[in-house]
Structures are given as C-alpha cells and as structure tokens.
Amino acid sequence: MSKSSSYNKPPIHPNVWRASQLAQAQGRYIDTGYKALSQQLPGKGWPLGQLINVLVQQPGVGELQLVLPALSHLNQGPIVLLNPGYQPQIAAWVQHGLAPSHLLWVAAPNSSNALWAALQILRSAAFPALLFWQTEISPIAQRKLQLAAQKSQTLFFMFQPIQAAQQASPAPLRLGVQAGPQGPNIRLLKRRGSPYTKTISLPRAEFLRFGHSAANPGYFHHASLDQPLPSQPCTQPALS
Numbered sequence: 001m002s003k004s005s006s007y008n009k010p011p012i013h014p015n016v017w018r019a020s021q022l023a024q025a026q027g028r029y030i031d032t033g034y035k036a037l038s039q040q041l042p043g044k045g046w047p048l049g050q051l052i053n054v055l056v057q058q059p060g061v062g063e064l065q066l067v068l069p070a071l072s073h074l075n076q077g078p079i080v081l082l083n084p085g086y087q088p089q090i091a092a093w094v095q096h097g098l099a100p101s102h103l104l105w106v107a108a109p110n111s112s113n114a115l116w117a118a119l120q121i122l123r124s125a126a127f128p129a130l131l132f133w134q135t136e137i138s139p140i141a142q143r144k145l146q147l148a149a150q151k152s153q154t155l156f157f158m159f160q161p162i163q164a165a166q167q168a169s170p171a172p173l174r175l176g177v178q179a180g181p182q183g184p185n186i187r188l189l190k191r192r193g194s195p196y197t198k199t200i201s202l203p204r205a206e207f208l209r210f211g212h213s214a215a216n217p218g219y220f221h222h223a224s225l226d227q228p229l230p231s232q233p234c235t236q237p238a239l240s
Contacts, residue, residue, distance in 0.1 A: 027043070027047055027048060027049055027050070028047070028048040028049070028153060029041075029042075029043035029044060029045035029046060029047055029048065030045050030046050030048060030070050030073060030074070030155060031044070031045045031046075031069075031070065031073065032045055032046055032066075032069065032070055033068075033069020033070055033072075033073075034069070034200070034202060036200050037186060037200050037202075040188060040191070040196050040200070041173070041188075041191065042191060042192050042193060045070070046067075046070050046155055046173075047172070047173065048152075048153045048154065048155055049149055049150055049151070049152050049153050049154065049156075050146070050149055050150065050156065050171070050172055050173065051142065051145050051146040051149050051156055051158060051169075051170065051171040051172070051173075052155075052156060052157045052158070052171065052173045052174075052175075053142075053158055053160065053164075053169050053171035053173065053174040053175070053190075054066065054067075054157055054158070054159045054160070054174075054175050054176075054177060055159075055160050055161065055162045055164055055165050055174065055175065055176045055177065055189065056159055056160070056161065056162060056176075056177045056178075057162050057177065057178040057179060058161075059084070059085030059086055059133065059159070060085070060086050061177055061178065061179050061184060062177050062179065062183065062184025062202065063157075063159055063177055063184075064088075064092060065183070065184055065202060066175075066177060066184065066186065066202065067131065067157055068092065068093070068096045068098075069096065070155065071096065071098060071129055071155070072096040072097050072098055074128040074129055074155060075128050076102065076128075077102065077126070077127060077128040078102055078103070078104045078126070078127050078128075079098065079102055079103055079104065079127070079128065079129045079130075079131070080104045080106060080121050080127050080129070080130045080131065081103060081104070081105045081106065081131050082106045082108065082114060082117060082118055082121070082130065082131065082132040082133065083106070083107060083108055083114050083132065083133045083134065084105070084131070084133050085133055088103070088105070104127075111134065111135075111136065111137065114132070114134060115134075115137070115141050115144075115145075118130065118132050118145060118148075118158075119144060119145065119148050121154075122145070122148040122149050122151075122152050122154055122156065123148055123151070123152070125152055125153070125154075127154060128153075128154065128155060129154060129155040129156070129157075130154055130155075130156045130157070131157050131159070132156070132157065132158045132159065133158075133159045133160075134158060134159070134160055135160065135161060137158075137160070139167070139168055139169065139170065142158075142169055142170050142171065143170045145158065146170045146171065146172075158171070162176055162177075162178070165189055169190070171190070172190070172191070172192050173188075173190065173191055173192075174188075174189040174190035174191075175187065175188055175189060176189050180199075180201055182201060182203065182204050183201060183202045183203050183204040184201075184202045185199050185200070185201050185202075186199065186200040186201070186202060187199055187200070188200075
C-alpha cells in the first residue's frame with residue numbers, strides 16, 4: 001500500500017457534519033430567491049420533501065415574500081394554501097408568474113381536519129407545494145407531517161405563531177419572520193449545521209401581503225392594513 005493511499009479517509013456519512021459547518025446537502029433543493037438566505041441553508045436553498053417551519057410575528061408579516069420567489073420556479077401544478085389567516089391577493093401571485101388557476105385554497109373547519117388534509121396532500125404527490133397555516137399543533141402531529149413530507153418532493157411550509165419557537169419541532173429547518181424597518185427580518189432558528197445568529201433582512205416588496213389598503217382598495221401594498229377572512233364562508237370561490 002502506498003503512503004498516499006494509507007492516509008485515505010473513509011467518506012463522511014451525509015447525516016454527519018462538523019459542528020462548525022453546514023450539513024452536507026441531501027435530496028433536492030430549490031433556490032430561495034434571496035442570495036443572503038440561500039447561502040446559509042444546507043443545499044443552498046429550500047429542501048423539497050421536508051417540513052420547513054416558519055414562525056411569524058403575525059399572519060401577513062412577510063411570509064409570502066419569503067416563499068413566493070421559490071414557488072415561481074416549481075413545476076406546473078396546484079399550489080395548496082391550507083387555512084391561511086387572511087385572504088390571499090392574486091396580484092402578488094401574478095407578479096411572480098403564478099396563475100390563479102394553479103392556486104388551491106383549502107379551508108378546514110378545525111385543526112384535526114387541517115392536519116388530515118395536510119397529510120393527504122403530502123401523500124398524494126400531486127402538489128408541488130403546500131403552505132399550511134396552523135396555530136397549535138402537537139410534536140406528534142408535526143412528526144407525522146415530517147414523515148409524510150419525506151416521502152414526497154413537495155415544497156412544504158408550515159406557518160405558526162412566533163411563540164411556537166419555545167416548543168420542540170422535528171422540522172430540520174425553522175425560521176422566524178418579524179417586521180423590520182425596511183422589510184421582513186429573517187432569523188434561522190434551526191438548521192442542520194452550525195447555528196447562525198445574525199438577522200437576514202429582506203428588501204421591502206410590494207404586492208406581497210395579504211389584504212389591501214383601506215385608502216385605495218385597488219392597490220395592494222406592504223403595510224399593516226390586512227383584511228381578515230369573514231367569519232362565515234364565502235359563497236364565491238376566493239381564488240377564481
């Protein structure tokens with residue numbers, strides 16, 4: 001055996017990484033659309049087939065701005081919005097090349113039905129993306145979602161209140177989104193690899209919030225004047 005070959009080290013398993021490094025990329029990833037954010041994620045983008053847990057200061061604080069660039073690069077197919085807290089505005093999606101006909105808005109009557117719907121969507125392999133808003137969910141339920149996601153190639157975001165950061169989660173990637181002076185501020189709460197404690201600020205973007213301006217109903221903007229959903233279900237499809 002030559003001297004050089006005697007020093008060959010066995011390959012490191014993909015699930016093992018140094019504490020000072022990011023994890024080695026496994027599976028498929030899609031660019032976030034934000035260079036500063038992508039550089040800090042394993043695989044340099046959003047993982048497909050994984051639970052991505054996004055914790056928000058309040059619904060509409062900037063979670064759509066965070067995910068829309070990636071959604072616009074997915075393969076054609078229905079994008080599911082499961083129990084959004086506010087009525088999505090079509091202008092945001094159209095500006096990113098997402099046709100309204102590719103959006104499927106699902107309103108579940110309670111958390112149990114919402115969880116069931118999310119599991120069926122992930123298991124079906126028919127939807128390239130699932131955006132799921134859930135206020136409270138148990139670790140066991142989250143584990144079920146993660147296992148279902150791992151058997152799919154779905155880009156799966158679950159949005160929760162920022163207070164959920166105090167609870168454990170099986171999600172390999174967790175982010176916090178809060179309002180900033182120029183746009184949403186993003187913090188990486190959990191990733192496979194070394195911790196990242198800096199804040200990533202996204203630029204202010206128009207047409208990316210839920211709701212519309214009370215001063216000008218025809219202009220959708222990045223302000224705090226969101227429109228909550230009516231207490232009674234709409235008789236007309238909201239995304240038609």
